[in-house]
Amino acid sequence: MQIPLIADIDPAEHALWLESLNAALPELEILASAQFSDEQAKVPNFAIVANPAPEELRRFPNLSWVQSLWAGVEKMVGMPELEQIAIVRMQDPELARVMAEAVLAWTLYLHREMPTYARQQQQKVWQQHLYTPPSERSVGVLGIGNLGQEAIHRLRANGFKVCSWSRSAQTIPGVTHYAGIDQLEPMLGQCDILVALLPLTEETRQLINAKRLDQLKPGASLINFARAAIFDYDAMLDRLDSGALKHAVLDVFEQEPLPPTSLLWAHPSITLLPHISGPTDIRSASRIVQQNIRRYLADGDVPEAVDYRRGY
Numbered sequence: 001m002q003i004p005l006i007a008d009i010d011p012a013e014h015a016l017w018l019e020s021l022n023a024a025l026p027e028l029e030i031l032a033s034a035q036f037s038d039e040q041a042k043v044p045n046f047a048i049v050a051n052p053a054p055e056e057l058r059r060f061p062n063l064s065w066v067q068s069l070w071a072g073v074e075k076m077v078g079m080p081e082l083e084q085i086a087i088v089r090m091q092d093p094e095l096a097r098v099m100a101e102a103v104l105a106w107t108l109y110l111h112r113e114m115p116t117y118a119r120q121q122q123q124k125v126w127q128q129h130l131y132t133p134p135s136e137r138s139v140g141v142l143g144i145g146n147l148g149q150e151a152i153h154r155l156r157a158n159g160f161k162v163c164s165w166s167r168s169a170q171t172i173p174g175v176t177h178y179a180g181i182d183q184l185e186p187m188l189g190q191c192d193i194l195v196a197l198l199p200l201t202e203e204t205r206q207l208i209n210a211k212r213l214d215q216l217k218p219g220a221s222l223i224n225f226a227r228a229a230i231f232d233y234d235a236m237l238d239r240l241d242s243g244a245l246k247h248a249v250l251d252v253f254e255q256e257p258l259p260p261t262s263l264l265w266a267h268p269s270i271t272l273l274p275h276i277s278g279p280t281d282i283r284s285a286s287r288i289v290q291q292n293i294r295r296y297l298a299d300g301d302v303p304e305a306v307d308y309r310r311g312y
Helices: 012-025 092-113 114-123 146-157 179-188 235-240 281-298
Strands: 002-007 030-033 047-050 065-068 087-088 138-142 161-164 174-181 192-195 220-224 245-250 270-271
Touching: 002 012, 012 030, 012 281, 030 161, 047 281, 065 281, 092 114, 092 146, 092 192, 092 220, 092 245, 092 281, 138 146, 146 161, 161 179, 174 179
Parallel strands: 002 030, 002 047, 047 065, 065 087, 138 161, 138 192, 161 174, 192 220, 220 245, 245 270
Antiparallel strands: none
């Protein structure tokens, strides 16, 4: 059986995925979608996808489901070509571990005043700042899916006070949880550091706007490992310039790679990352694909798919 990989990604990465997926599923033949003729493309009823091009999806008219290699699926949810097709997003425990590692690392970066000391080094300023223990630092986590819950666990294990927010009520031991849009601003008022791990949906687009940025504690810092459109970056810049916000660690942007002309590159209160907080591990993700496809071929059940109403 031949399975298409429909992916518009870097050629070297594309080759690595094909090698890893074929090693994980030796009983199948996983091929680049371009290797399928238009007639051959009528046969597969499922495909593996990564940033699929609409015109390439249209060449495969009989797909009933697609396995995404990424956790983020907001672009695919909005594609007319996938309206009647189940989208299975990547849910890999290794991704949650790697993301939680990044959340802890950059929270500690802010907590231990590393941006301040880096600036002082450039200015040749020798000045010590009072240490604040993590038990007196409140970290707010937006989004408590697999990524958020693992991040919360890691933060609490390192002594931070943690509060969290999601659309629906949850119980997380040792964490003050806020639910629903009415409780978002009270949650923001608790935060010394705000970490975004939310999926981008119509409900979360511009969720942290100018008004809500003003609800954060004076001098709070931000970490955005979710999607740029969840924040109003212009309003954030205004508040960084005024000192109302202290620092922002940004890993996601509306346009990637970020254009050299962007003001964000040189802003003294921004640490800019090239979308590296939650990289997909090709080997572990290939094992997830292996399990989903083998289960489907054995019993015909499509793996748990994205809820189009929620957008994830």
